[in-house]
Amino acid sequence: MSVENPAVDWGQALASIESAVNPHIGSGKVADYIPALARVDPNKFGLAVALDGGEMHALGDADESFSMQSISKIFTLALTLKQIGDDLWERVGQEPSGSPFNSIVQLEVEQGIPRNPLINAGAIATTDSLVSAYGGGEAGADKAIADLLQLFRRLSQDDSIAIDLNVARSESDTGSRNRALGHFMASFGNMTNPVEAALSAYFRHCSLAISCRQLARAALFLAFDGTDPETGEQIITKRRCRGILAVMMSSGHYDNSGEFAYRIGLPGKSGVGGGILAVAPDQGTIAVWSPGLNQAGTSMVGSLALGELVKQTGWSVFG
Incomplete structure (x- = not known):
């Protein structure tokens, strides 16, 4: 499940993502059934992309911690x-x-x-x-x-x-x-x-608190067959890593999983804290955070950002 694309102009890609999401910042409904989450500012937005070799690209509130859920x-x-x-x-x-x-x-x-x-x-x-x-x-x-x-x-x-x-x-x-x-x-x-x-x-x-930058880096092993591309540490086997990605693709967003796969085309996992983790096999990982959720509990602005990122990078696993 590899993805082969030309080099990405990250300056242009991030500018396009920012332009796409700015009109929608604050959209959606913050999770209020957990009181500690109900107090989160709905106007937050952060995104981080981690690539092998330590390369990282970030946007917005990428260094502010949020609840992983x-x-x-x-x-x-x-x-x-x-x-x-x-x-x-x-x-x-x-x-x-x-x-x-x-x-x-x-x-x-x-x-x-x-x-x-x-x-x-x-x-x-x-x-x-x-x-x-x-x-x-x-x-x-x-x-x-x-x-x-x-x-x-x-x-x-x-x-x-x-x-x-x-x-x-x-x-x-x-x-x-x-x-x-x-x-x-x-x-x-x-x-x-x-x-x-x-x-x-x-x-x-x-209830782990983590930032987009930290999350994207932590998940990098999922994009490289279970092995951390910087340290060489094998976190899980290649077979099990691919199994996890398959479950993320089919079930990572509950009753919104099919729509997410259709629009984004990447294995992903959402949380009601407003975060989404997406994995581009052989490329890198993307962590995005915006607290307002759609009815299925997935970040509305986060989904928009991922849609624009895939448009700019061509990273969909479906080509």
Whole structure:
């Protein structure tokens, strides 16, 4: 799934992106069901593009931290696959859901097996597997989060990345639906830890605070078959990296995934904090942030920016 294009004029590309999004800054609805996110300024916009060799291009509020939310599911999935391998797929599927991110309907029909690891139920089951890999229970949750945080810091080459504990508390305080998903899976035998232990880790990794620049750098291994192109460190195998990209393409935006693939043509993952991570195989990674969301929970201005970026670079995997 490689993309071959002539060299990009990044000055022109960034100017075109800025011109395309400026009239729409502030559009969409900030996530307000998590109180800590409801207070975010809707007029923020940042974008960063990371390329191999350390090259980085940035625009707007690219150095301001925002809440990763569901984008963290990609990194949790990568770490879980590294820890337990393909055993994960006995608990979580690989199919698009076609449903909202927090839907419980399919779980009953499908015997407590979530459709994919990027909807909330699937991410909770994945996090539960990761907690078990670190010994289980609250201690396993703490160890898993500590290792995940170190992975982010190493990949981003920035030790300042941290969990926003205020957001984590806010998520926990409003987490009734996620608790319901966890207990529903437990009723089918698809949870190996107490639900609260798994959710303790889940709420924390969704509450990582990160900037576009940090996120684009941290995700760079996904664009190069699982290997960090600067350090040469293999984060995950080529096969598993391509599997993650496939799930991102089909399921990275819940019931908006098909439209995103149609318009953008890149594997991506959105978060209700307003961030989107997109991967251009063999080229680089793009992180964009603008808090206003569409009805599916994807950044409205972020999607516009990615559409213009693909237009300027020709990076769609569909040619």
